[in-house]
Amino acid sequence: MPQNTYERIRAFIVTPFGEKKDSEGNLIDFKAVCTQLIEPALDRLSIKGRTTGEIVRAGNIHVDMFQLLLTADLVVAEVSIHNANVFYELGIRHALRQCRTFMLRGKTKGDKPIFDLQTYRYMEYDRENPAASLDMLVEGLRETLDSPDQDSPVFRSLPALREQDRSRFLPVPIDFREEVDQAQSAKQRGDLDLLAMETKGFRWGIEGLRVVGRAQIKLKDWDGARESWEDVRADYPEDKEANTWLGTIYQRLGDLTRSDQMLSRVLTNLETTPYERAEAYTLMGRNAKTRWIADWKGDGENPNPTGVWPEKALRSRYLKESFELCEKGFGEDLNHFYSGLNALAMLKVTIELATQLDTVWAGRFEDDEEAASKLSSLNKQFNNLAPSVALSINAALERLKREAEAAKDPAQRDGKLDELRWAMISEADHCCLTSKKPERVKSQYLSSLVGVADFYKESASKQLLLYRELGLLSANIAAALEVSGQQEQEQATAEHPHILVFTGHRMDDEDREAKGLGKRFPKEMEDVARAAIKAAIEKELKELGGKTLVGIAGGASGGDILFHEVCAELGIRTNFYLALPREDYIRESVQGAGEDWVRRFNKLHTTLEKRELASSNAMPRWLREKGDEYGIWQRNNLWILSNAVALDKEGAGTNLTLIALWNGKKGDGAGGTEDMVEQAKKRGARTIILPTEKLFGLEG
Numbered sequence: 001m002p003q004n005t006y007e008r009i010r011a012f013i014v015t016p017f018g019e020k021k022d023s024e025g026n027l028i029d030f031k032a033v034c035t036q037l038i039e040p041a042l043d044r045l046s047i048k049g050r051t052t053g054e055i056v057r058a059g060n061i062h063v064d065m066f067q068l069l070l071t072a073d074l075v076v077a078e079v080s081i082h083n084a085n086v087f088y089e090l091g092i093r094h095a096l097r098q099c100r101t102f103m104l105r106g107k108t109k110g111d112k113p114i115f116d117l118q119t120y121r122y123m124e125y126d127r128e129n130p131a132a133s134l135d136m137l138v139e140g141l142r143e144t145l146d147s148p149d150q151d152s153p154v155f156r157s158l159p160a161l162r163e164q165d166r167s168r169f170l171p172v173p174i175d176f177r178e179e180v181d182q183a184q185s186a187k188q189r190g191d192l193d194l195l196a197m198e199t200k201g202f203r204w205g206i207e208g209l210r211v212v213g214r215a216q217i218k219l220k221d222w223d224g225a226r227e228s229w230e231d232v233r234a235d236y237p238e239d240k241e242a243n244t245w246l247g248t249i250y251q252r253l254g255d256l257t258r259s260d261q262m263l264s265r266v267l268t269n270l271e272t273t274p275y276e277r278a279e280a281y282t283l284m285g286r287n288a289k290t291r292w293i294a295d296w297k298g299d300g301e302n303p304n305p306t307g308v309w310p311e312k313a314l315r316s317r318y319l320k321e322s323f324e325l326c327e328k329g330f331g332e333d334l335n336h337f338y339s340g341l342n343a344l345a346m347l348k349v350t351i352e353l354a355t356q357l358d359t360v361w362a363g364r365f366e367d368d369e370e371a372a373s374k375l376s377s378l379n380k381q382f383n384n385l386a387p388s389v390a391l392s393i394n395a396a397l398e399r400l401k402r403e404a405e406a407a408k409d410p411a412q413r414d415g416k417l418d419e420l421r422w423a424m425i426s427e428a429d430h431c432c433l434t435s436k437k438p439e440r441v442k443s444q445y446l447s448s449l450v451g452v453a454d455f456y457k458e459s460a461s462k463q464l465l466l467y468r469e470l471g472l473l474s475a476n477i478a479a480a481l482e483v484s485g486q487q488e489q490e491q492a493t494a495e496h497p498h499i500l501v502f503t504g505h506r507m508d509d510e511d512r513e514a515k516g517l518g519k520r521f522p523k524e525m526e527d528v529a530r531a532a533i534k535a536a537i538e539k540e541l542k543e544l545g546g547k548t549l550v551g552i553a554g555g556a557s558g559g560d561i562l563f564h565e566v567c568a569e570l571g572i573r574t575n576f577y578l579a580l581p582r583e584d585y586i587r588e589s590v591q592g593a594g595e596d597w598v599r600r601f602n603k604l605h606t607t608l609e610k611r612e613l614a615s616s617n618a619m620p621r622w623l624r625e626k627g628d629e630y631g632i633w634q635r636n637n638l639w640i641l642s643n644a645v646a647l648d649k650e651g652a653g654t655n656l657t658l659i660a661l662w663n664g665k666k667g668d669g670a671g672g673t674e675d676m677v678e679q680a681k682k683r684g685a686r687t688i689i690l691p692t693e694k695l696f697g698l699e700g
């Protein structure tokens with residue numbers, strides 16, 4: 001993922017065009033101001049976007065202008081002269097967006113800014129030498145981007161005014177959404193990582209990143225989702241959706257403090273709805289519940305004996321904290337049944353533990369009468385809360401049934417059916433907490449769990465097993481677990497394989513010298529290259545102490561095919577990653593070296609697990625705006641690396657090695673070995689270079 005905070009930012013420059021005179025008759029070259037000052041400042045911060053002059057497609061330029069003024073992350077307005085167009089556009093921006101509008105003007109002795117802008121901050125530059133103010137502008141833009149403060153006089157004057165949702169004006173291309181859907185359906189986390197990177201530079205980039213982030217969450221790719229949603233937050237720190245999802249993500253990653261911080265941002269956001277507040281409180285309640293479980297179970301290094309679990313569970317302060325947070329969430333919005341159900345569960349645990357451990361419970365109060373009174377109060381609270389939660393669940397069930405039946409789009413219908421299934425499981429959970437008839441509990445779980453995917457059962461059984469560990473609701477839990485079929489699940493410690501990615505020169509085409517190209521990988525050097533590749537892999541095997549290795553490479557003649565063949569000799573499984581379909585790939589990257597290489601390619605194609613990136617050399621329509629600087633072979637390199645990192649379960653490239661058979665020079669075209677080495681280093685991968693000029697005796 002990108003390291004520069006501003007790589008996803010898009011700017012729009014509001015400026016007079018050409019040469020114009022100020023009120024004193026002095027000529028100002030605004031083109032020079034743009035090319036010598038504003039554009040270089042944006043370039044230094046890796047910010048995309050310029051003026052309406054860059055819009056070349058047919059259509060009404062005013063429509064594009066209005067959209068840019070509304071959706072641009074940053075607007076830079078040049079206000080040196082009283083230009084009607086500039087102030088019209090600046091006024092629209094101030095009316096639409098509350099922050100990230102930066103004004104600048106050339107220094108002058110007589111000409112003053114218009115009255116309405118005199119009290120607002122702007123930067124002055126030297127008209128005769130605009131470039132001299134470059135550092136000052138870069139710093140000013142950086143401060144503007146990093147500050148959440150309002151700079152719009154309209155929003156400052158009208159504190160109740162709310163911005164329009166940018167996403168409504170930044171439609172994500174349908175073919176991009178389709179690629180995300182395909183990657184999610186195939187559970188290809190690496191493909192989603194690639195798509196997240198490729199959103200950079202597009203007007204709709206942040207909205208596209210949201211689409212990817214939601215898909216990563218559905219695949220439980222918590223590391224990938226964290227990167228995507230943190231990238232959204234890098235541009236919009238108070239974004240409600242990003243902060244809410246990150247509350248879940250950091251909880252899954254075990255960082256409860258960070259999770260609470262994200263959720264607190266949602267709760268302090270004035271635009272957060274009651275339902276969103278309910279969700280945030282519930283997620284914070286889940287964090288408290290996680291701390292509560294750690295209190296009585298202990299950790300992996302210092303586990304508590306099972307005999308003390310109930311007492312420690314009752315004594316933990318997080319039991320009450322979890323209940324209160326969830327109860328507060330349900331109070332925010334009674335339609336948010338999940339918060340009510342969680343509050344009910346934690347209240348039931350408290351009542352059951354207090355009843356079983358009456359001495360421990362009584363020790364918390366001055367006398368037994370006070371202890372009994374408090375327990376009686378909790379029971380009343382439970383009896384009052386339970387019907388409200390049941391009503392909320394039933395209302396959700398009816399609504400979701402209607403919405404599922406009415407949905408015309410298959411994906412939308414599937415989403416509603418998924419929500420309906422969870423609501424049905426919640427109905428069974430409610431029955432387990434409130435019913436005194438185990439057979440009724442069993443019947444409820446049967447209706448909600450029979451015939452469903454295992455992950456529904458696993459989720460339902462997780463809470464049931466927790467009750468059983470504490471010795472609570474024994475008869476109901478036994479009946480429910482009989483239906484779910486889930487017993488204690490041992491946490492298997494699966495080995496994370498070490499990933500070897502290979503890149504390297506193709507075998508020289510038979511007509512390479514005839515084309516006037518120098519030798520790079522002569523055919524007589526095949527055995528030398530094979531030996532070097534084998535030695536590098538064997539060294540990795542030795543240094544990793546016999547750890548399982550998995551290889552990834554393309555299928556080009558020369559280095560790629562040799563890598564697959566050597567790995568097969570050493571018993572290492574490899575994956576065949578092809579940028580194009582078989583016939584096209586052979587024509588582009590194999591056939592030129594001779595028919596023997598085609599035969600060897602076909603053998604690998606038949607035996608290896610393989611994937612194809614694209615159906616042709618043509619880039620997807622949504623990617624074509626990037627131009628010639630980004631083609632199929634650059635995309636192929638990023639695709640291979642993204643999938644390698646996805647296989648590296650430990651992440652961050654710590655389990656990833658790139659082997660490169662390379663002469664250290666630029667290749668014949670874009671997206672070659674040099675590009676792959678550069679991209680791998682950005683990912684933090686260990687890189688092993690096999691220098692071909694030295695190996696093949698081509699130096700000098």
